[in-house]
Amino acid sequence: MQVLSSLKEAKKRDRNCQVVRRRGRIYVINKLNPRFKARQGGAKNKRKG
Secondary structure (H helix, E strand, O other): EEEEOOOOOOOOOOOOOOOEOOOOEEEEEEEOOOHHHHEEEEEEOOOOO
């Protein structure tokens, strides 16, 4: 999985790519070709403790 600052190009890689928001992060998922996975954000949302 790639961690990117922008998912604009990641979602254009394949026509089966979907943008999904989970737990404050934005993911690009592809069920047919999982190597296109990518993630954005979430660094400031880490829990302390």
